[in-house]
Amino acid sequence: MHQVVIVGSGAAGVAAALELTESGIKPLILDVGHTQHTDIPRVEGNLYDYRKQHDTFDLLIGKDFQNYSNLFTGDTVPVKLTSPYAEYITHAAQTVSPIDNEGFYAIQSFAIGGLANAWGAGLYRYNDQDLEGFPIRAKELNSFFDKLTQEIGISGDEDDLAPFFGSTKSLLPPIKLSYNANRVYQNYQRGKGRYQAHGFFMGLPRVGVLTEGRNGRSACDYSNLEFWQELPYIYVPKMTLEKLITAGKVDYKKGIFVERWSESTEGIRINAVTVDGNHSTSFHCKRLVLAAGAINTAKIVLNSFQDYQTRLALLENPAFQIPIFLPTSFGRRLDANSFGLVQLNLVWKSDAFNCLLQGSVMETTSPMRGVFYDKFPLAARTNLELIKYILPATLIMQLYLPASSQSPSRLSLQRSGRLYIQGNPNNIDIRKMRDMFRFLRMLGAWSFPFLVFRVPTGHAIHYAGTLPMREVSGLYECDVNGKLFGTQNVYIADSSTFPNLPAKNMGLTSMANAMRVANKVANQINNVG
Ligand SMILES: Cc1cc2nc3c(=O)[nH]c(=O)nc-3n(C[C@H](O)[C@H](O)[C@H](O)COP(=O)(O)OP(=O)(O)OC[C@H]3O[C@@H](n4cnc5c(N)ncnc54)[C@H](O)[C@@H]3O)c2cc1C
Numbered sequence: 456m457h458q459v460v461i462v463g464s465g466a467a468g469v470a471a472a473l474e475l476t477e478s479g480i481k482p483l484i485l486d487v488g489h490t491q492h493t494d495i496p497r498v499e500g501n502l503y504d505y506r507k508q509h510d511t512f513d514l515l516i517g518k519d520f521q522n523y524s525n526l527f528t529g530d531t532v533p534v535k536l537t538s539p540y541a542e543y544i545t546h547a548a549q550t551v552s553p554i555d556n557e558g559f560y561a562i563q564s565f566a567i568g569g570l571a572n573a574w575g576a577g578l579y580r581y582n583d584q585d586l587e588g589f590p591i592r593a594k595e596l597n598s599f600f601d602k603l604t605q606e607i608g609i610s611g612d613e614d615d616l617a618p619f620f621g622s623t624k625s626l627l628p629p630i631k632l633s634y635n636a637n638r639v640y641q642n643y644q645r646g647k648g649r650y651q652a653h654g655f656f657m658g659l660p661r662v663g664v665l666t667e668g669r670n671g672r673s674a675c676d677y678s679n680l681e682f683w684q685e686l687p688y689i690y691v692p693k694m695t696l697e698k699l700i701t702a703g704k705v706d707y708k709k710g711i712f713v714e715r716w717s718e719s720t721e722g723i724r725i726n727a728v729t730v731d732g733n734h735s736t737s738f739h740c741k742r743l744v745l746a747a748g749a750i751n752t753a754k755i756v757l758n759s760f761q762d763y764q765t766r767l768a769l770l771e772n773p774a775f776q777i778p779i780f781l782p783t784s785f786g787r788r789l790d791a792n793s794f795g796l797v798q799l800n801l802v803w804k805s806d807a808f809n810c811l812l813q814g815s816v817m818e819t820t821s822p823m824r825g826v827f828y829d830k831f832p833l834a835a836r837t838n839l840e841l842i843k844y845i846l847p848a849t850l851i852m853q854l855y856l857p858a859s860s861q862s863p864s865r866l867s868l869q870r871s872g873r874l875y876i877q878g879n880p881n882n883i884d885i886r887k888m889r890d891m892f893r894f895l896r897m898l899g900a901w902s903f904p905f906l907v908f909r910v911p912t913g914h915a916i917h918y919a920g921t922l923p924m925r926e927v928s929g930l931y932e933c934d935v936n937g938k939l940f941g942t943q944n945v946y947i948a949d950s951s952t953f954p955n956l957p958a959k960n961m962g963l964t965s966m967a968n969a970m971r972v973a974n975k976v977a978n979q980i981n982n983v984g
């Protein structure tokens with residue numbers, strides 16, 4: 456009988472495991488745990504230097520045309536996940552756990568380390584305002600934020616966003632800005648009093664990116680390789696997991712798909728199947744911590760209660776992608792020595808939307824030029840010709856709204872065992888962005904409403920809220936310690952428990968909350984046994 460079993464090795468599962476091990480508890484982690492199985496070339500140096508000397512087909516397209524796999528299936532896929540190296544992250548997801556989606560585009564990962572293997576590592580602390588509707592306050596998360604900042608290595612700065620992003624304790628120096636991002640930031644600095652009066656605040660991102668080498672990991676080398684291979688300077692939770700496994704602090708069992716649990720006075724029995732042979736198997740534990748991601752944790756819970764009726768709410772941040780052009784950079788050479796992900800953050804206290812929005816301004820230097828090919832409204836040949844000149848003058852902003860800006864999607868379990876998710880289309884009113892376009896123009900950066908891309912519901916990949924934590928919990932809710940209503944010893948550690956999603960990437964807060972839940976579990980074990 457294991458003392459604690461954790462299901463899932465994503466950001467939440469790993470954070471929970473880390474906290475348990477610090478209390479002297481060795482959990483068993485059950486995971487599907489797909490790993491990289493294709494041979495992708497490893498690039499040393501800079502993407503653009505490599506391209507001059509090597510054929511890049513295997514790196515960028517993939518031996519099995521991985522980068523074009525969505526062309527054959529017709530699926531829309533976030534660009535980073537079309538990279539050949541990223542294939543294992545979403546590998547066989549529809550086979551392992553099929554979902555029937557309507558108006559929702561679910562992205563599932565059954566990889567060791569989960570979705571975070573592809574993340575942009577934008578890692579932000581929720582503050583009290585973000586935690587509105589949660590039964591906890593930021594002070595209950597702060598010590599875990601501090602621990603994670605040390606474990607991960609987060610870079611950032613004490614700037615105009617510190618009031619929104621929280622403590623700067625232990626932050627590494629910020630990333631070096633690209634040419635275009637630096638221009639935008641300097642223009643913001645010159646007029647920031649005026650911009651802030653209109654609700655616009657800009658600063659450097661908090662990213663899990665090393666700007667100084669540490670613990671054997673090298674610092675960011677501005678090689679633009681972020682889309683094409685795992686990089687030692689971008690933190691992924693798998694790094695912590697591998698460290699814990701090597702130190703013998705956790706038991707990790709992959710190839711296991713957990714279906715349900717049942718609880719008795721003897722403890723908890725977990726029913727699972729092996730992924731390779733679909734053979735039934737079971738595990739026993741005193742306490743079960745579910746961290747399979749908001750969608751799959753909900754599935755395990757519904758399946759354990761044999762409930763085929765309930766339609767659980769599923770939250771996500773509606774998002775826009777906004778191309779931004781800097782006319783003064785037209786015709787420049789592409790900035791071949793930059794960090795290819797988020798460069799700047801924007802917080803917009805918007806009267807038009809009546810809420811706080813958060814944007815990540817990203818470089819376009821890492822993805823393939825072809826990604827932008829159909830984004831311009833001209834003839835194919837003209838688009839192709841134009842991209843050469845326009846791309847070096849282009850940044851992309853991903854702008855998030857709070858989940859409350861649209862009705863939640865609904866998730867239920869069908870008798871066939873397949874999940875069904877019904878979403879609402881992202882129909883947020885773009886006309887409310889007028890002030891944003893005006894602000895950008897004042898920064899010397901242009902954009903237009905017809906170029907704004909509404910991210911399809913499901914593709915912001917911030918899933919939450921299926922089993923919300925409440926002061927007083929009811930069916931399909933958790934208490935403040937993450938314990939699931941109606942159970943004795945089943946805890947939910949991932950973002951399923953978030954009753955709200957503010958417009959802020961949730962990864963770091965989800966990890967900190969998983970540690971908080973694990974800490975409660977550890978205290979209980981150490982007090983009760
Ligand atoms: C391209 C991209 C960019 C992103 N950028 C950011 C960002 O910049 N900042 C940010 O905060 N977030 C970002 N995210 C979102 C972030 O990665 C996720 O919110 C987070 O990783 C979710 O972690 P999780 O542990 O809740 O679940 P997951 O990552 O989904 O992990 C689930 C784990 O559970 C296992 N599992 C699932 N079901 C079962 C089962 N039945 N039995 C056994 N094991 C199971 C899986 O194998 C996996 O290990 C991004 C995501 C993507 C894809």
